[in-house]
Amino acid sequence: MKDKRIPLSKQKEIEQQFLQALGKKIRKLRFENDNMSQEALGLECNLDRTYIGGIERGERNPTVLNLKKIADALGVSVEQLFSEGSK
Amino acid sequence: MKDKRIPLSKQKEIEQQFLQALGKKIRKLRFENDNMSQEALGLECNLDRTYIGGIERGERNPTVLNLKKIADALGVSVEQLFSEGSK
DNA sequence: ATGTGACTCTAAGTCCGTT
DNA sequence: GAACGGACTTAGAGTCACA
Numbered sequence: 001m002k003d004k005r006i007p008l009s010k011q012k013e014i015e016q017q018f019l020q021a022l023g024k025k026i027r028k029l030r031f032e033n034d035n036m037s038q039e040a041l042g043l044e045c046n047l048d049r050t051y052i053g054g055i056e057r058g059e060r061n062p063t064v065l066n067l068k069k070i071a072d073a074l075g076v077s078v079e080q081l082f083s084e085g086s087k
Numbered sequence: 088m089k090d091k092r093i094p095l096s097k098q099k100e101i102e103q104q105f106l107q108a109l110g111k112k113i114r115k116l117r118f119e120n121d122n123m124s125q126e127a128l129g130l131e132c133n134l135d136r137t138y139i140g141g142i143e144r145g146e147r148n149p150t151v152l153n154l155k156k157i158a159d160a161l162g163v164s165v166e167q168l169f170s171e172g173s174k
Numbered sequence: 175a176t177g178t179g180a181c182t183c184t185a186a187g188t189c190c191g192t193t
Numbered sequence: 194g195a196a197c198g199g200a201c202t203t204a205g206a207g208t209c210a211c212a
Contacts (some may be wrong), residue, residue: 049175138188176212186205
């Protein structure tokens with residue numbers, strides 16, 4: 001087996017992609033939720049709209065509890081925020 | 088339909104349960120992973136051992152990226168950290 | 175209705191130790 | 194090996210004015 005380790009620079013890149021994928025997913029779910037606006041979603045879960053926007057753009061590294069708030073407001077489970085393709 | 092809103096005090100309680108469920112899950116996966124120690128897991132994902140312990144006890148509110156690190160170290164997807172029952 | 179930069183302040187996360 | 198505590202640094206929470 002080769003070296004499993006990943007260069008730190010690559011690691012950062014991967015993490016960025018991960019956050020962006022998460023953001024895209026949230027945005028998608030938001031649109032599917034009656035074309036809700038970031039503002040409306042922010043109101044639902046008591047988070048600032050700019051904060052929501054930042055997450056959707058993958059610029060934020062949110063905590064689980066905030067993810068849960070968002071998932072709740074979107075009517076999905078946290079698990080679904082991380083699920084790929086299906087649907 | 089009754090009031091969907093939840094008293095803030097209850098909300099905190101629910102969040103605690105959520106973090107604890109997550110912690111239990113991680114602990115379970117850690118044991119299933121060759122009875123790995125918190126210390127070894129911490130080393131794997133570059134996180135402090137006391138921090139891992141705190142998460143498992145539901146006392147911490149970790150960020151997604153750290154969850155991803157842990158999931159990676161445990162050889163599972165982040166999604167699986169939130170999946171219920173079904174093995 | 176959203177993107178962005180900048181800001182304050184709280185909590186995330188580390189490191190030391192003892193039980 | 195893990196729980197728990199104290200003290201500490203840094204990153205994220207949370208907010209705003211403006212494009």
